Amino acid sequence: DTGVSQDPRHKITKRGQNVTFRCDPISEHNRLYWYRQTLGQGPEFLTYFQNEAQLEKSRLLSDRFSAERPKGSFSTLEIQRTEQGDSAMYLCASSFGGGGYEQFFGPGTRLTVL
């Protein structure tokens, strides 16, 4: 049974650089979510896809952030011109669209912006 996977697990970058993260959801799940988590906080919602359609974006998702899910399978989250405040754990989750709200998370990508 393959769970949600994320790549890379860790990313260190310099301020101003662009970074891209990948998420592969559980294969039969049509919903995919991106969250950001900082120390001592719960996950903060960033955006949500149903199949390839991006249905909601948080106000946290500034114009430097963009997410795609081109074929309704894997998703990418890109951060342009990274800032030190972008340092966080970026979590991806997926769920089955049959009515349940259970979201299953990947291991996360830890981003450090120097």
Added chain:
Amino acid sequence: GQQLNQSPQSMFIQEGEDVSMNCTSSSIFNTWLWYKQDPGEGPVLLIALYKAGELTSNGRLTAQFGITRKDSFLNISASIPSDVGIYFCAGQLLAGNNRKLIWGLGTSLAVNP
């Protein structure tokens, strides 16, 4: 953003003791989820609750969906060292029209062997 009130913030207990934590809100929820997160990892789903009054167990874990739909609790019986971690509650608002979850700030559990 909106958050759930989760308490206690942290707990330090002896191995073998029972643990109880809860989440409350002023809003009505139609779903409560409890997750455990280890350092450097993503949250792992423990229990999902969908009906007011529902009591669900998963091994030594028991969770209940409050009758008022505004709260939930999680109990861990006979704690063991591997129970160490941060426990989060998350809920879906009854009035919500999307799948976004509202999260508590977590309860950090430490178990002394």
